[in-house]
Amino acid sequence: MTTKTGTQTPSDQDVREGMVRQLIELGAARDPRVVAAFRAVPRHLATPGIDLATAYGAEFAAVTKTDATGVDISSVSAPRIQAMQIEQARIEPGMAVLEIGSGGPNAAYLAEMAGATGRVVSVDIDPEVTARARRFLAETGYDRTVTVVTADAEDGLPGHAPYDRIVVTVQAADIPPAWVRQLTPGGRLVVPLRMRGMTRTVAFVRDGESDRLVSDGFELCGFVPMQGAGENRVRLAVLHDVAGEEIALRLDGHPEPDTSALARALATARSAVWSGVMLGGSESTEHLDLWLATALDNLPLMAAKPGARTRGLVASASPIGIPTLVDGGSFAYRTTRATDVEDRYELGAIGHGPRGRELAERLAAEIRTWDGDHRGDRARIEVHPAGTPDGLLSAGRRIERRHTRITITWP
Numbered sequence: 001m002t003t004k005t006g007t008q009t010p011s012d013q014d015v016r017e018g019m020v021r022q023l024i025e026l027g028a029a030r031d032p033r034v035v036a037a038f039r040a041v042p043r044h045l046a047t048p049g050i051d052l053a054t055a056y057g058a059e060f061a062a063v064t065k066t067d068a069t070g071v072d073i074s075s076v077s078a079p080r081i082q083a084m085q086i087e088q089a090r091i092e093p094g095m096a097v098l099e100i101g102s103g104g105p106n107a108a109y110l111a112e113m114a115g116a117t118g119r120v121v122s123v124d125i126d127p128e129v130t131a132r133a134r135r136f137l138a139e140t141g142y143d144r145t146v147t148v149v150t151a152d153a154e155d156g157l158p159g160h161a162p163y164d165r166i167v168v169t170v171q172a173a174d175i176p177p178a179w180v181r182q183l184t185p186g187g188r189l190v191v192p193l194r195m196r197g198m199t200r201t202v203a204f205v206r207d208g209e210s211d212r213l214v215s216d217g218f219e220l221c222g223f224v225p226m227q228g229a230g231e232n233r234v235r236l237a238v239l240h241d242v243a244g245e246e247i248a249l250r251l252d253g254h255p256e257p258d259t260s261a262l263a264r265a266l267a268t269a270r271s272a273v274w275s276g277v278m279l280g281g282s283e284s285t286e287h288l289d290l291w292l293a294t295a296l297d298n299l300p301l302m303a304a305k306p307g308a309r310t311r312g313l314v315a316s317a318s319p320i321g322i323p324t325l326v327d328g329g330s331f332a333y334r335t336t337r338a339t340d341v342e343d344r345y346e347l348g349a350i351g352h353g354p355r356g357r358e359l360a361e362r363l364a365a366e367i368r369t370w371d372g373d374h375r376g377d378r379a380r381i382e383v384h385p386a387g388t389p390d391g392l393l394s395a396g397r398r399i400e401r402r403h404t405r406i407t408i409t410w411p
C-alpha cells in the first residue's frame with residue numbers, strides 16, 4: 001500500500017515475515033512446520049486497534065483483561081512464548097490437541113500443526129475470552145478445525161478426550177488428575193508450572209497409562225495466573241512499600257516469614273559475598289535458580305520495582321524475582337557484579353540482618369556447587385499423584401500440592 005506521501009507501508013504479510021525471522025533468530029521456532037504455522041496465521045486480527053508492527057513483535061503480549069487488584073488475567077500471549085510451547089508439544093498431523101486458555105491465535109497455530117485430519121479444542125473459563133476467540137477463528141477460517149468451549153479446565157474437557165497433546169497457556173501451581181487421565185498413553189502435556197515460585201513451561205510425557213509425568217525439557221516463561229478451582233496465587237510479604245520502589249517476597253508454599261524483622265534488616269548495612277563463579281552477559285540464571293530452589297529449603301523470590309534498585313535499596317531487581325534465602329530476621333539474595341572482562345559478571349550474594357553474612361555465604365557455596373557439579377545439567381521434573389508413597393519418589397526437592405507430589409532431581 002502507498003500512502004499520500006508516497007512512502008510504502010508494509011503489508012501484514014511483510015510484517016509477519018519479520019516476526020517469523022525474529023522467532024527463528026531467537027531459536028523459538030525451529031521445526032519448519034512451526035515456522036510455516038507462524039507464517040500462515042494473521043494474528044493481528046485478534047488485536048484490533050494495535051498497530052501491525054506492535055502486534056507482530058516477537059515479545060509482545062496483548063493484555064486483554066486485568067483483575068481488581070491490577071493483576072493481568074488474560075492476554076494473547078507473545079509469539080515467542082507460543083512458538084516455544086508449540087515446539088515443546090511436538091504436534092503431528094492428525095493429532096487431537098487441547099488448549100487450556102483461549103485467545104484465538106495460539107489455537108490457530110495448533111490447528112495448523114494438527115492439520116486437516118486433526119482436531120483442536122480450546123477451553124477458557126471466561127465467556128468474554130471464548131467469544132473473542134470464536135470471532136477470530138471464524139474470521140480466519142480456523143473454526144473448521146477448532147472447537148471453543150467455555151469451562152473451568154480443572155476437570156479437563158472429558159467430552160472431547162482423549163488428547164494426544166495438551167497445551168496449557170495459563171500458569172498452573174498444580175496438575176489436576178483429569179489432565180493426565182485425558183492424555184493418551186505417551187502423550188505430551190506442556191504446562192507453565194510454578195515450582196517454589198519459579199515458573200517454567202515444562203514438556204511432560206505421560207509414562208504409559210500411569211498417572212506419572214516425566215519432564216522432557218523446560219523453558220523459562222511468564223503466564224497469567226490460573227482462575228477457578230485451581231487458583232493458587234503466590235502471597236506477598238512486603239518489605240518496602242514506597243510507590244515505584246516496592247520490594248516483596250513471593251511466597252509459594254514457603255514458611256510464614258517474620259516480615260517486619262526482614263523489613264528492618266533491609267534497612268541495615270549489607271554484606272556482599274562473591275562466589276568466584278562467572279556468567280556471560282547473555283547467559284541465563286534459570287538453571288542456577290532451579291538448582292538453588294532444589295538445594296535450599298526456604299528460598300522465595302524477591303520482586304523489586306526498578307526504583308528500588310535505582311535508589312540502592314537492592315543490588316539486583318528482576319520482574320520474575322531473585323532467589324532469596326530467608327532465615328528468621330535475616331535474608332540473602334543472589335546478585336552479580338561486573339568484572340574487568342567485558343560482558344562477564346561474577347555471581348554472589350547480598351545478605352542483610354544479624355545472620356545476613358552467613359546466609360550470603362551459604363548461597364555463594366551453592367552457586368559454587370552448581371558451577372562445579374551441575375553447570376550444563378538440566379533438572380528432571382516428575383509429577384506423581386498425591387498420596388504416592390515416599391519410596392516411589394526420586395530423591396531431590398519435593399513440592400507438595402493438592403493433587404500432586406512434584407520432584408526436581410539433578411543428574
Ligand SMILES: C[S@@+](CC[C@H](N)C(=O)[O-])C[C@H]1O[C@@H](n2cnc3c(N)ncnc32)[C@H](O)[C@@H]1O
Nearest residue numbers: 074077101102103104106124125153169227228
Ligand atoms: C494467556 S491467556 C491465553 C492465551 C491464548 N492461548 C493465546 O491465544 O495466546 C490465559 C487464559 O487462561 C484463562 N484461564 C484462567 N484460568 C482458567 C481455568 N481454570 N480454566 C480455563 N481457562 C482459564 C484466562 O481466562 C485467560 O484467558
